[in-house]
Amino acid sequence: MPYCPKCGVEIDYTIKNCPLCTFPIPKIDEDTNPISTENKFPHPENIYYEELLKMKNQAFFAISILIFSAVLVLMTIISIFKVSQLAITYSIISVISAWFYIFLFFGYIRSKYYSILALGFVTTCLTYGLDNVDKEITWFYSYALHIIVLSVLILLLLLYLYNRSKLKNQFVFIPAHLCIGISLFSAALECILDFQANRAIQLSWSLIVFIVLMSIALILIGLYYKLPDRMKEKIKRTLHI
Amino acid sequence: MRQHSKNWYKLDNAGKLYPSITSTRVSTVFRVSATLYDEVNPTLLQTALNNIIERFPYYKVNLKRGLFWYYFEYTGNCPVIEKETFYPCMFMYYKRKKSFPFRVLYYNKKISIEISHSITDGTGVVIFLKSLLLEYFRLLNNNLCLEKDHGIFFSHDPIDQEETEDAFHKYYQKHIPDPPKLKKAFHFPFKLNAKGEYNIITGIIPIEPLLAAAKKHHVSLTQYLLALYFDTIQEYIHSNKVKLRHPVVMNVPVNLRNLYPSKTMRNFFISITPQIDFRLGTYSFDEILDYIKCYMKMSITRKNISRYIHKNVKNEKSLFVRLIPLFIKNLLLPVLYNKYAERNFTSSISNLGQITMPKSIENKIERFEFYPPPSRGNIIKLGVVSYKDKIYISFGSLTKTTEIEKIFFRKIRRMNIPVKIETNRE
Numbered sequence: 218m219p220y221c222p223k224c225g226v227e228i229d230y231t232i233k234n235c236p237l238c239t240f241p242i243p244k245i246d247e248d249t250n251p252i253s254t255e256n257k258f259p260h261p262e263n264i265y266y267e268e269l270l271k272m273k274n275q276a277f278f279a280i281s282i283l284i285f286s287a288v289l290v291l292m293t294i295i296s297i298f299k300v301s302q303l304a305i306t307y308s309i310i311s312v313i314s315a316w317f318y319i320f321l322f323f324g325y326i327r328s329k330y331y332s333i334l335a336l337g338f339v340t341t342c343l344t345y346g347l348d349n350v351d352k353e354i355t356w357f358y359s360y361a362l363h364i365i366v367l368s369v370l371i372l373l374l375l376l377y378l379y380n381r382s383k384l385k386n387q388f389v390f391i392p393a394h395l396c397i398g399i400s401l402f403s404a405a406l407e408c409i410l411d412f413q414a415n416r417a418i419q420l421s422w423s424l425i426v427f428i429v430l431m432s433i434a435l436i437l438i439g440l441y442y443k444l445p446d447r448m449k450e451k452i453k454r455t456l457h458i
Numbered sequence: 459m460r461q462h463s464k465n466w467y468k469l470d471n472a473g474k475l476y477p478s479i480t481s482t483r484v485s486t487v488f489r490v491s492a493t494l495y496d497e498v499n500p501t502l503l504q505t506a507l508n509n510i511i512e513r514f515p516y517y518k519v520n521l522k523r524g525l526f527w528y529y530f531e532y533t534g535n536c537p538v539i540e541k542e543t544f545y546p547c548m549f550m551y552y553k554r555k556k557s558f559p560f561r562v563l564y565y566n567k568k569i570s571i572e573i574s575h576s577i578t579d580g581t582g583v584v585i586f587l588k589s590l591l592l593e594y595f596r597l598l599n600n601n602l603c604l605e606k607d608h609g610i611f612f613s614h615d616p617i618d619q620e621e622t623e624d625a626f627h628k629y630y631q632k633h634i635p636d637p638p639k640l641k642k643a644f645h646f647p648f649k650l651n652a653k654g655e656y657n658i659i660t661g662i663i664p665i666e667p668l669l670a671a672a673k674k675h676h677v678s679l680t681q682y683l684l685a686l687y688f689d690t691i692q693e694y695i696h697s698n699k700v701k702l703r704h705p706v707v708m709n710v711p712v713n714l715r716n717l718y719p720s721k722t723m724r725n726f727f728i729s730i731t732p733q734i735d736f737r738l739g740t741y742s743f744d745e746i747l748d749y750i751k752c753y754m755k756m757s758i759t760r761k762n763i764s765r766y767i768h769k770n771v772k773n774e775k776s777l778f779v780r781l782i783p784l785f786i787k788n789l790l791l792p793v794l795y796n797k798y799a800e801r802n803f804t805s806s807i808s809n810l811g812q813i814t815m816p817k818s819i820e821n822k823i824e825r826f827e828f829y830p831p832p833s834r835g836n837i838i839k840l841g842v843v844s845y846k847d848k849i850y851i852s853f854g855s856l857t858k859t860t861e862i863e864k865i866f867f868r869k870i871r872r873m874n875i876p877v878k879i880e881t882n883r884e
């Protein structure tokens with residue numbers, strides 16, 4: 218029987234590293250030992266993900282049926298009563314896009330980046346549809362599209378930063394990145410609103426938000442990366458209890 | 459088949475807790491398995507199960523929700539065996555319709571029963587598994603000559619009414635004081651596995667030299683293993699310079715059928731809690747052994763145990779507790795369980811003892827194994843069982859770290875006792 222030179226314990230032929238200390242097991246000639254080695258355990262599957270998926274699928278199926286029947290009811294109302302078509306069209310568009318949102322929210326798209334892009338696409342369709350109900354585009358091109366593009370870009374950026382810093386301190390990086398995201402978003406949002414309203418850009422409230430949140434983020438990251446040991450010691454000395 | 463006057467029964471005092479605290483990482487499901495020398499025949503196993511389950515009508519049930527408590531409802535369906543695919547001791551959706559509070563699994567040469575603690579303890583399931591194995595071998599070989607005894611039920615045996623009793627209630631004394639309260643215990647600072655993963659490391663050790671070592675110190679095997687485990691944790695703390703804030707407390711379930719004359723096939727155990735505070739200094743192995751020997755002797759008496767039974771049953775009987783609706787109990791109990799139970803233990807070690815089988819089939823079974831239920835509060839636990847000339851010590855662990863297992867088995871190895879390691883780790 219093979220054994221681990223460090224622990225001195227016997228191990229099955231199929232195992233490459235010692236289960237106790239991960240030390241690589243020295244190979245011995247298998248022909249000299251006619252004992253067959255078969256797996257004592259199946260290659261284990263994780264029941265958790267399977268059960269989770271099952272529950273998710275059930276919930277999604279139920280929601281889909283609900284939404285489908287809601288759309289059906291609304292269509293029937295239009296065709297029978299012929300009243301206030303406008304309001305009902307609004308509802309139909311919202312209900313259908315709600316289905317898409319739930320689809321995305323349930324994580325059926327594996328990649329988070331594609332999820333965000335799809336989210337932007339659905340929102341674009343929704344806003345276009347809502348604006349187009351009265352056959353007249355008023356706010357879609359001027360406001361909605363810009364804000365959607367902006368949000369998608371910022372979300373993608375945040376996700377990218379989050380993935381990169383995943384292995385570092387979560388208590389520093391998640392708040393810092395959120396601060397960066399919100400400050401960028403508010404600044405850009407005010408730009409859009411201002412430009413569309415006055416054809417001129419003059420930042421006011423977003424500037425405050427931007428400065429406050431950005432400095433918090435920079436302080437957090439700065440403290441994390443570059444606090445010289447001398448400073449750390451000084452803080453410890455002054456604040457020790 | 460027996461006629462039931464009513465088609466349901468209450469969970470026992472210990473079992474009442476488990477369905478409410480079940481979650482992904484706290485499955486409250488444990489496994490006892492037997493490995494044969496030949497490949498398992500699934501069709502025969504299913505027939506054997508169908509036959510033997512009639513002898514265990516109190517396990518042929520589904521868990522149902524009442525307004526205030528869960529209860530078990532007898533069912534006409536038969537449990538279906540499954541091929542093992544998942545990690546061991548995973549949670550069950552036994553609150554769902556038509557699923558049993560246990561599953562019978564097979565894989566190559568191994569037959570396993572995974573059972574929820576809500577319905578029985580280790581003793582109950584060992585009798586169930588032994589009876590199932592016997593029925594399986596009887597089907598395999600018709601002219602098998604079988605002697606009685608060994609704690610095995612035959613499918614045609616009459617059912618003793620005492621098997622279904624809630625022994626906690628039977629031996630409850632009203633006017634006695636509570637046991638002393640526990641304080642927070644040391645916990646292993648290891649990183650948790652992903653949900654749904656449970657790692658087992660089993661050490662297979664010849665029982666003779668271990669017994670001899672225990673006999674030399676005039677202790678039982680359980681006490682000896684307990685001392686080894688304490689010493690392992692001490693070594694881990696010292697070699698890793700772990701900062702200790704709490705004592706090391708071990709949870710050791712005691713089978714009360716040895717203390718009280720009950721034949722119940724439901725839960726009947728109490729946990730006793732030996733503890734050593736390593737902040738007081740380094741303990742020699744003999745000191746640890748002495749402590750455990752004295753502690754066990756003082757703890758495992760009917761007088762001492764009756765206080766624990768008193769406390770558990772009193773809590774259950776309290777009108778206030780009974781009147782809380784089930785869904786609120788399900789919210790509160792996990793928190794309380796953590797605060798009053800798991801938080802106060804470092805780990806647990808549970809020994810099912812020596813399993814014996816009738817001579818005629820003894821040599822058709824290679825071994826038995828016992829895996830403890832995974833729990834988030836005590837991420838490493840020990841299940842021990844012995845069969846014939848070997849002892850099977852299984853660490854069930856919710857972490858990738860194998861430090862404790864490594865120190866433990868190296869200790870045994872240093873006593874010049876051979877150890878074989880098996881694992882489900884990749």
Ligand SMILES: [Zn+2]
Nearest residue numbers: 221224235238
């Ligand atoms: Zn090793």
